[in-house]
Amino acid sequence: MTAPVPVSLLVNGDPVEAIVLPRLNLADFLRDNLKLTGTHVGCEHGVCGACTVRVNGEIVRSCLILAVQAQGSSVETIEGLSDSGEIADLQAAFRERNALQCGYCTPGMLITAQDLLKHTSAPDRGAIRDHLSGNYCRCTGYQAIVDAVEATARARAERST
Amino acid sequence: MTVTRAAVDPLSVLDRPNSYIGKTVPRPNLDRLLQGRGQYVSDLELPRMAHVVFLRSPYAHAKIVAINADIAKRMPGVISVVTGRELEAVITPWVGVLSHLKGLKSAPQYAIAIDRVCWQGEAVAAIVATNRAAAEDAMEKVAVDYEELEAVTDMRTALDPSTPVIHPSLGDNLAFERIHSAGDVDHAFSESDAVVEADFVFGRHTGVTLEPRAVVADWNAAEARLTIYQGTQAPHMVQNIAALHLGLKDAQVRVVCNDVGGSFGIKVHIYADEMATYALSKLLRRPVKFVADRIESFNTDIHARDHRCKGRVGVRQDGTITAFEIDDLTGIGPYSMYPRTSAIEANQVVNLVGGPYITQNYRARARVVFQNKNVMCQYRAVGHPIACSVTEGLVDLAAAKIGMDPVEIRRRNLIADNAYPCASPSGMKFEQLSHHASLAKLLQMMRYDALRTEQAALRKRNIHRGIGIASFIEVTNPSAAFYGVGGAKISSQDGVAVRMDAQGSVICQTSITEQGQGSESLTAQIVGSVLGVSMERVRVILGDTDNTPYGGGTWASRGAGIGGEAALQAAKILRSNIVDVAAAILQSNPAALDIVDNHVVNTSDGVPRIELNELARIVYFRPDTLPPGIQPELMATRHFVPRQYPFAFTNGVQASWLEVDTDTGFVKLLKHWVVEDCGTIINPQLVDEQIRGGVVQGLGAALFEKCIYDERGQLINANMADYLVPMSGEMPDIEVAHVVSPTLESELGAKGAGEAGTAGAAAAVANAVNDALRPFGATITEIPLTPQVILTALGRI
Numbered sequence: 010m011t012a013p014v015p016v017s018l019l020v021n022g023d024p025v026e027a028i029v030l031p032r033l034n035l036a037d038f039l040r041d042n043l044k045l046t047g048t049h050v051g052c053e054h055g056v057c058g059a060c061t062v063r064v065n066g067e068i069v070r071s072c073l074i075l076a077v078q079a080q081g082s083s084v085e086t087i088e089g090l091s092d093s094g095e096i097a098d099l100q101a102a103f104r105e106r107n108a109l110q111c112g113y114c115t116p117g118m119l120i121t122a123q124d125l126l127k128h129t130s131a132p133d134r135g136a137i138r139d140h141l142s143g144n145y146c147r148c149t150g151y152q153a154i155v156d157a158v159e160a161t162a163r164a165r166a167e168r169s170t
Numbered sequence: 171m172t173v174t175r176a177a178v179d180p181l182s183v184l185d186r187p188n189s190y191i192g193k194t195v196p197r198p199n200l201d202r203l204l205q206g207r208g209q210y211v212s213d214l215e216l217p218r219m220a221h222v223v224f225l226r227s228p229y230a231h232a233k234i235v236a237i238n239a240d241i242a243k244r245m246p247g248v249i250s251v252v253t254g255r256e257l258e259a260v261i262t263p264w265v266g267v268l269s270h271l272k273g274l275k276s277a278p279q280y281a282i283a284i285d286r287v288c289w290q291g292e293a294v295a296a297i298v299a300t301n302r303a304a305a306e307d308a309m310e311k312v313a314v315d316y317e318e319l320e321a322v323t324d325m326r327t328a329l330d331p332s333t334p335v336i337h338p339s340l341g342d343n344l345a346f347e348r349i350h351s352a353g354d355v356d357h358a359f360s361e362s363d364a365v366v367e368a369d370f371v372f373g374r375h376t377g378v379t380l381e382p383r384a385v386v387a388d389w390n391a392a393e394a395r396l397t398i399y400q401g402t403q404a405p406h407m408v409q410n411i412a413a414l415h416l417g418l419k420d421a422q423v424r425v426v427c428n429d430v431g432g433s434f435g436i437k438v439h440i441y442a443d444e445m446a447t448y449a450l451s452k453l454l455r456r457p458v459k460f461v462a463d464r465i466e467s468f469n470t471d472i473h474a475r476d477h478r479c480k481g482r483v484g485v486r487q488d489g490t491i492t493a494f495e496i497d498d499l500t501g502i503g504p505y506s507m508y509p510r511t512s513a514i515e516a517n518q519v520v521n522l523v524g525g526p527y528i529t530q531n532y533r534a535r536a537r538v539v540f541q542n543k544n545v546m547c548q549y550r551a552v553g554h555p556i557a558c559s560v561t562e563g564l565v566d567l568a569a570a571k572i573g574m575d576p577v578e579i580r581r582r583n584l585i586a587d588n589a590y591p592c593a594s595p596s597g598m599k600f601e602q603l604s605h606h607a608s609l610a611k612l613l614q615m616m617r618y619d620a621l622r623t624e625q626a627a628l629r630k631r632n633i634h635r636g637i638g639i640a641s642f643i644e645v646t647n648p649s650a651a652f653y654g655v656g657g658a659k660i661s662s663q664d665g666v667a668v669r670m671d672a673q674g675s676v677i678c679q680t681s682i683t684e685q686g687q688g689s690e691s692l693t694a695q696i697v698g699s700v701l702g703v704s705m706e707r708v709r710v711i712l713g714d715t716d717n718t719p720y721g722g723g724t725w726a727s728r729g730a731g732i733g734g735e736a737a738l739q740a741a742k743i744l745r746s747n748i749v750d751v752a753a754a755i756l757q758s759n760p761a762a763l764d765i766v767d768n769h770v771v772n773t774s775d776g777v778p779r780i781e782l783n784e785l786a787r788i789v790y791f792r793p794d795t796l797p798p799g800i801q802p803e804l805m806a807t808r809h810f811v812p813r814q815y816p817f818a819f820t821n822g823v824q825a826s827w828l829e830v831d832t833d834t835g836f837v838k839l840l841k842h843w844v845v846e847d848c849g850t851i852i853n854p855q856l857v858d859e860q861i862r863g864g865v866v867q868g869l870g871a872a873l874f875e876k877c878i879y880d881e882r883g884q885l886i887n888a889n890m891a892d893y894l895v896p897m898s899g900e901m902p903d904i905e906v907a908h909v910v911s912p913t914l915e916s917e918l919g920a921k922g923a924g925e926a927g928t929a930g931a932a933a934a935v936a937n938a939v940n941d942a943l944r945p946f947g948a949t950i951t952e953i954p955l956t957p958q959v960i961l962t963a964l965g966r967i
Contacts, residue, residue: 030303046213047206049431051380052464056890059380087206100204104196107855110686110863112203113210113380113431134903142899145890147380147432148686150862150927151898 016080020045021089029076035069036060038076039086047087047116051145058144061117062086068124087116096123099161108157110148118144122158130166134159182917183700183742184850187766190695190705191918194855197691198705199684208429211384211401212461219386219457220249221302222450224443225295225309226469227287230321230542230883231336234285234314237295242311247304250454251312252296254282261449262415266508268656274346274513274538276506277337281446286319288336288504289544290883291469293443296450298458321542321883325501326478328539336504336540345506346513346538350520352595353531358493362484366567370560371952373876374476374501377549378895381431382462383471385444387451396423398448401430403438403683404723409715410659411440411509412448427713433685434867435549436471438725439507443470468888473877474549476501477519477556483564484531489574489582493531494524494595496560500546501539507547509658513538515546518553518645521596523561525643526605526821527583532595542883550867552726554644554929562640562933563951566940576639576937577618580609584641594643601814603821604909605641608845611907612639612823616843621827629945635840638826638938640930643819646727646848646922647913651816663811664728665719666736668697668744670804672790674768674782675707678740681721682733683713687924688856689729693737695852696918700741701748702765703782719807727922730852731818735916736810743806751802752785810916818913818921822846824865826934827902830942832964835957837873837939839902846926849912850919857923858906864927865904870896871928872935872953 013028020043027042036053039045039062048071051057055073062071063085071084090096096119102108109115118141125132125140132140137158138151146154184191202208239251263278282293295312299305320334327333328343335342359365386399396418402408405425413423430437447460462470477500484492498519502512516536524532569579584605585592593599612618618637625635653660667679678697682689694708701708711717721736722728745765752770753760756779764771769778770785788795789802796802812818827841844861851857874894878887887893912919932953939960940949948963961967 032303040213045206046210049206049210049381050212051382052890054464054889054891057380091205091207100201103204104200107197107200107688107859109200109203110688110859111380111430111432112200112208112686113429115203116206119204138898138901142897145378145380145895145897147378147434147867147895148863149859150864150866150904151896151901152862152903153859155898 014077016077018079018081019083021085031075031077033076034072035074035076035079036071039071045086045088049113049116058117058121059114061120063120068121087120090120090123098164099123102157102161106153106157106160108149108153114144114146118146118154125158126162126165130162132162183738186699186702189699191699191852192854194853195691195695195705197688198694199690203429210381210429210431211386211399212381214386214399216386216388216457219459220298220300220454221305222296222298222447222458222460223302223305223309224293225297225312225314226291226293228290229287229316229318230290231319232287232316233319234283234287234294235317236315238313239295242297242308245304245308245311247300248308249298249300252298252450252453254280254284254294257282257446257449257453258284260416260453261445264415264508266506266511268511268653268658270656271346271511271513271517274506274511275340276345277340279442279505279508281442281449289542290885291544293446296446298450298454323541323543323879323881323883325499325539325541328501328541336542343540344537345502345540346516348517348520348536350534350596355493355495355531355533358531359484362492363487364568364571365482365484366564366571367482368563368567368951370479370481370563372475372477372556373954374473374546375871375875376468376471376473376877377434377436379432379434379436382464382467383437383441383444384461385447386457386459387448388457389451389455391455394422396448396452398423398425400425400427400444401437402427403433403685403725404660405683405713405715406681406720406723407509407660408440415445416448416452425715427683430685435725439472439510439547441470464890465888468893469544469885472507472547472549473544474546475556475871476546479556479560481560481564483568485568485572487572489572489579491527491529491565491568491583493529494561494564495533496523498536499539501541501543503543503545504540505545507545509660510548510653512545512547514548515553519556521598522553522557522643525594525598526585526641528585530595543879544885550864551925551928554642554925555868555871555932558640558642558930559933559936562937566937567949577613580639580641584609598819599815600819601913602911603643603819604847604911605821607909608821608823608847609641611909612825612843612845615905615907616825633829634832634942635827635829636938636940636942638934638936638941639823640933640937641823642930643821644925644929645817646820646925647731647812647818648726648728649812649816652726661720661722663809664721664733664736665807665809666693666733666740667719667805667807668740670744670748670782670786672786674786675709676701676703677709677711678737679711679718680733680737681719681723682729683724685724687724687729687860688853689724689733691856692730692734692852696734696737697741700738701745703768707768719809727924730920731916731922732810734852734920735918736808738918739808739810740806743808744804747803747806748785751789751800752780754797754800755785755788756780812915814915818915820848820921820926822926822930824930824934826938828935828938828942830939830960835960837955839869839900841902842904844904844906844927845909846906846923847909847911848923849910849921851908851910852920860923861906861927862904864924865931866896866901868928868931869901869935872932872955874954876954
């Protein structure tokens with residue numbers, strides 16, 4: 010087994026120093042080492058989207074990158090996005106629309122939806138469905154999620170005009 | 171919404187001022203989940219907690235000749251490597267049978283296999299270490315010597331004399347058989363103008379809960395108590411089973427169920443690896459955590475369906491359906507699952523076929539056979555999609571045969587809305603269904619006639635769209651007739667305790683559980699409404715056997731109908747107790763007082779007399795100021811179970827509008843409609859979303875989902891990349907509407923809605939595909955409707 014190596018990175022704005030095994034993936038690092046359990050693990054092979062986080066502003070599957078690969082980067086999880094208030098309106102729209110049931114896919118779904126809304130100001134339903142099509146939800150049937158994202162996009166567009 | 175019955179009592183608690191019942195209010199627990207601050211079992215850590223991984227058989231059927239764990243035991247972090255033989259000292263085996271399913275048999279199943287493995291994925295050893303990675307490293311060093319045995323995989327030949335018997339002590343591979351006959355079927359067929367037959371094939375699929383099964387078992391030797399943290403739908407059932415097999419009293423076992431990442435029936439069972447985890451904690455005297463990885467989930471979470479059903483229907487030229495007949499075969503893996511048994515689904519298929527229709531001529535045979543594949547058992551809408559697909563497929567085939575519109579044949583045969591109470595040909599008792607009102611509403615929603623016109627116009631342009639309709643009945647609110655009568659200690663009643671705290675807030679402890687359906691919300695809505703307390707002041711506690719009344723939990727669409735009624739009755743008692751105290755304090759008469767908006771008010775003019783926090787202050791801190799003889803009880807408990815009807819049957823109808831690409835075989839879903847009757851609706855949004863979620867699971871079965879085994883019993887698509895489930899890009903918008911026929915068995919009148927979506931979606935899609943393919947003379951009675959299946963039916967491949 011390869012020896013542990015030191016990593017330093019920013020997680021939700023806070024500097025983090027750790028010594029990790031090279032094989033440790035970022036999802037397990039966040040969950041087990043940092044106790045940031047909001048990042049959920051569904052499939053461990055990059056398909057379900059539950060472990061989605063932001064690394065240097067881009068969404069990634071944290072089960073598909075290693076903690077050592079995050080060296081020097083800025084990682085943002087659902088805890089960070091919640092505490093900063095960045096997605097408060099999106100979360101409120103999810104709550105109003107009951108766009109979650111068990112809530113296990115929700116952190117990944119919110120981060121993915123926020124990524125779309127950052128890049129596209131007025132996505133139509135087809136574009137929303139496309140962008141979310143890498144995130145499993147077994148409970149809702151997706152429609153409520155699409156509704157919530159659509160409503161948030163509309164509200165943000167109104168606020169910015 | 172169409173209401174089929176007027177409110178029974180105009181002064182019912184449902185009609186109280188400011189009632190939350192029937193209103194969309196957000197679920198109180200959502201912020202936690204939205205911020206990633208839920209607590210799922212996979213998040214849980216305890217001091218001294220060890221992690222277990224299971225070494226699983228690569229063979230579907232093999233003898234275990236030897237296990238050598240010497241190297242593994244010496245590896246860093248490893249606490250123990252435990253075999254089935256060693257674990258047997260701590261936990262007894264079980265046999266998954268129920269006495270009311272006559273003749274059902276199964277073999278003893280062990281927490282970890284001892285001499286023989288019976289499916290690919292059955293555990294042969296447990297490796298316990300201080301962390302999961304260490305356990306997985308060590309697992310690779312455990313050497314198992316197997317002698318491969320012939321695997322029984324094809325259910326069609328499982329009963330052949332030349333096929334090996336999986337459990338020789340049982341004599342054959344037949345787990346269960348049920349034969350049912352009602353009316354005069356032969357005569358009815360002989361009087362038909364046409365008889366249509368088809369073989370229906372249903373793929374084996376599985377739940378794919380996004381959070382895999384997870385359990386932390388914590389045996390505290392000093393207290394002689396086991397605490398089990400588990401994402402389960404039935405905590406009291408887990409408590410009873412764990413105690414039974416570990417030689418403990420129920421009171422020595424506590425089951426705690428916080429957030430659950432998806433359930434759908436997958437988490438209503440108790441799995442061998444979970445039993446092993448409880449036992450390992452007791453054996454090793456420390457907390458042990460098991461979290462299935464995704465491959466384990468595919469190989470060991472129960473699978474569902476896997477039926478081949480031969481169906482026959484007779485019809486007269488005027489559209490009258492004369493008889494139904496089915497011969498169903500289903501494979502359940504090597505064991506009947508414990509404790510709910512794997513024969514329930516086939517039994518349910520027999521119960522439900524033909525259910526929406528008038529004809530009383532019905533003959534059925536269902537056979538359930540063993541195989542060397544993963545266990546199969548109850549998953550959302552048990553038996554419903556099979557029964558609905560067979561029934562509705564046959565009805566459409568009959569309509570096509572006599573040249574009648576699919577809607578018209580249903581109009582002529584669905585049980586009339588004023589014919590209730592009545593019974594189905596399988597003896598199911600219906601209190602009040604609303605097939606015709608539902609169908610009428612559906613046709614209006616989907617603009618049926620306009621859609622047919624559009625379809626005809628598009629056909630001319632070589633665009634092949636289809637309309638599929640499926641009526642269904644749905645089993646909800648199960649009484650003891652489901653499990654209790656068969657000897658299983660699975661409670662059919664639920665209880666709710668309601669109390670007012672010293673600041674006038676309300677705490678409810680309920681035995682139903684929450685997996686995202688909204689159990690917390692509906693309980694708070696009902697209790698808030700009955701008490702006259704705002705929802706923000708109501709807190710719901712659930713999922714803890716130490717801190718909730720005894721009850722069944724959440725499965726088979728029973729949360730609202732059974733748990734909701736218990737909440738209503740408990741709140742009524744508490745309300746009456748509060749009003750009694752208020753009358754004493756205010757020197758008034760209880761009849762002159764009511765509670766509205768957190769205040770005791772005059773019934774006559776609504777004037778507030780005392781805030782509940784002030785009343786609570788007096789009761790708890792100044793009881794000395796109350797008149798002598800007054801002992802206020804600001805807590806009440808009530809239980810409820812339906813007695814008159816074994817199940818509250820509900821009904822609904824779905825329609826699918828889709829396009830088939832006849833060159834590629836791809837199906838594009840365009841729109842889906844549902845009309846459902848679940849009686850009193852407590853929270854319209856939650857009901858609609860239950861239905862939509864259920865529809866999408868049914869659409870998955872219709873188009874994508876299938877556990878594919880090879881002839882040696884190897885599951886070859888046991889990962890999320892190869893096992894397809896519906897994603898947002900493929901799903902249509904789903905329109906939902908309601909007809910409301912409250913059950914008179916409860917004051918609340920609520921029936922379940924959790925199975926409805928899954929029950930009818932696949933049938934609607936299959937009928938729509940066949941409708942689209944009618945110009946080609948192709949008929950498909952197999953799901954999933956993959957491009958390969960469609961192109962084969964079209965003769966293109």
